[in-house]
Amino acid sequence: MTGVTPSQTIGPYWHLIGHAEWADLTRFGARGERITLSGRILDGEGLPVTDAAVEIWQADPPADERFPGYGRSATDAQGGFRFTTIKPGPVPGRGNALQAPHLALTLMARGLLVGLVTRVYFAGEALNETDPVLAMIEPAPRRATLVAAPDGPGAWRLDIRLQGRDETVFLEV
Amino acid sequence: MNEWNPFRPVAAGTHPANDTPAYRSTAFRHPTAPLVKIPQTITEISGPRFSPAQFPPMTDLSTMNGRAALGERIIVAGTVTDEDGRPIPNTMIEIWQANAAGRYDHERDQHDAPLDPNFHGEGRVFTDGEGGYRFTSVKPGSYPWRNHPNAWRPNHIHFSLFGPGFATRLITQMYFPGDPLLDLDPIYLAVPAGARTRLISRFDLSLTAPEWALGYRFDFVLRGRSATPMEAG
Numbered sequence: 001m002t003g004v005t006p007s008q009t010i011g012p013y014w015h016l017i018g019h020a021e022w023a024d025l026t027r028f029g030a031r032g033e034r035i036t037l038s039g040r041i042l043d044g045e046g047l048p049v050t051d052a053a054v055e056i057w058q059a060d061p062p063a064d065e066r067f068p069g070y071g072r073s074a075t076d077a078q079g080g081f082r083f084t085t086i087k088p089g090p091v092p093g094r095g096n097a098l099q100a101p102h103l104a105l106t107l108m109a110r111g112l113l114v115g116l117v118t119r120v121y122f123a124g125e126a127l128n129e130t131d132p133v134l135a136m137i138e139p140a141p142r143r144a145t146l147v148a149a150p151d152g153p154g155a156w157r158l159d160i161r162l163q164g165r166d167e168t169v170f171l172e173v
Numbered sequence: 174m175n176e177w178n179p180f181r182p183v184a185a186g187t188h189p190a191n192d193t194p195a196y197r198s199t200a201f202r203h204p205t206a207p208l209v210k211i212p213q214t215i216t217e218i219s220g221p222r223f224s225p226a227q228f229p230p231m232t233d234l235s236t237m238n239g240r241a242a243l244g245e246r247i248i249v250a251g252t253v254t255d256e257d258g259r260p261i262p263n264t265m266i267e268i269w270q271a272n273a274a275g276r277y278d279h280e281r282d283q284h285d286a287p288l289d290p291n292f293h294g295e296g297r298v299f300t301d302g303e304g305g306y307r308f309t310s311v312k313p314g315s316y317p318w319r320n321h322p323n324a325w326r327p328n329h330i331h332f333s334l335f336g337p338g339f340a341t342r343l344i345t346q347m348y349f350p351g352d353p354l355l356d357l358d359p360i361y362l363a364v365p366a367g368a369r370t371r372l373i374s375r376f377d378l379s380l381t382a383p384e385w386a387l388g389y390r391f392d393f394v395l396r397g398r399s400a401t402p403m404e405a406g
Contacts, residue, residue: 001256001257001397002254002256002258002394003184003187003256003367003368003371003394004183004184004187004256004368004394004395004396005343005345005371005372005393005394005395006187006188006189006345006364006365006368006369006371006372007188007189007343007344007345008189008331008344008345008346008360008361008364008372009196009198009344009346009360010331010333010344011331011346012281012282013269013271013277013279013281013282014269014279014331015269015277015278015279015293015294015295018295028227043201043202044200044201044202044205045201047201049202051281055342057216057220057221057339058216059214059215059216059219063219063221063222065224065227068221068223068227069221070220070221091214091215091216092214092215093214094212094214099214099216102216104216104217104339106339106342108344109202110198110202111196111198111199111200111201111202111203112191112199112202112203113188113189113190113191113193113196113199113360113363114188114189114190114191115342115344116191116204119216132212133211133214136209136211137209142206162201162202162203162204163201163202163203163204163205164205167204167205167206168204169206169209170204170206170208170209171208171209171210171211172208172209172210172211173211173213173217173339173340
């Protein structure tokens with residue numbers, strides 16, 4: 001067995017920033033309920049993280065040539081990110097469980113030697129109450145750090161706090 | 174072993190800790206609560222697939238519009254496999270780096286070293302059917318950063334890999350053999366000692382193109398799969 005290649009920081013100068021269109025997962029012609037997901041990344045001092053790469057991946061709707069299922073957004077001067085995508089539906093979990101609609105979100109930045117992983121759920125979904133991943137998070141009030149709130153028609157919003165009060169729950173997958 | 178087998182946990186002693194005080198930028202960016210370990214589901218086991226038609230390869234960083242960048246021309250090649258040595262074919266690798274003078278062609282980089290009009294420093298390659306990849310570039314220069322007095326980054330190339338699933342995503346940096354700055358670099362030294370040298374490429378005369386470019390070999394290893402498939406949904 002060979003050892004896994006260790007992670008390093010993405011640093012402040014990632015060139016991948018040159019592809020703003022990657023934040024629009026509908027750009028290849030995907031059909032479905034189009035939504036935007038936006039938010040801000042804040043550090044332990046409450047300051048915006050202005051040099052982060054935010055990525056999303058969703059297993060539903062299934063990826064095909066019209067829908068990559070994956071997107072990347074650079075944060076702006078306010079620490080803001082913004083995606084356009086198709087709203088996911090429920091997907092199977094382990095055993096007979098059903099998972100509530102969600103996106104996986106990865107965060108990479110200067111000062112992060114390993115990327116952080118979390119999930120984005122949607123407020124008001126009945127399945128949130130029984131979602132097996134949300135249920136693992138204790139104390140229960142911390143689950144709210146993974147749940148996006150409606151922010152106008154077709155718009156959802158979730159801020160991510162890297163550290164301190166109301167710190168977002170990050171996952172080991 | 175199939176595409177629904179979850180990925181094995183990463184062995185302790187592989188990745189750096191996000192709480193690494195010697196690397197100052199970590200201070201207010203590392204989470205303080207422990208990560209919540211979740212079972213892998215379809216979300217974590219599946220992952221994006223990139224087609225070269227939608228994400229065109231850029232395999233030669235050493236020229237722009239037919240004009241050669243300044244610096245020592247290099248060929249970097251190797252494989253992407255999992256921990257069990259299985260090749261990972263058709264996976265996308267993103268590449269970015271400073272120019273030979275140690276300057277990124279990036280709006281944030283204000284280091285007083287020249288930009289090179291013939292070098293942008295961005296590449297994209299796909300592995301072949303055997304997990305092999307290869308690109309041409311110029312050797313990146315060292316550059317100062319303000320982490321501590323007289324801090325300099327060792328020569329390095331940045332890589333982004335996806336692999337077969339969301340759980341195999343990897344961002345890393347490749348270093349060069351014999352670089353005296355490695356032992357002074359908090360980002361390199363943040364990797365546990367037993368795993369650190371995996372980030373150093375090997376000079377490989379057989380990759381060197383005579384009269385043209387020096388060759389360096391760098392192999393990536395992503396997480397392998399467990400023996401037991403995920404229960405059917």
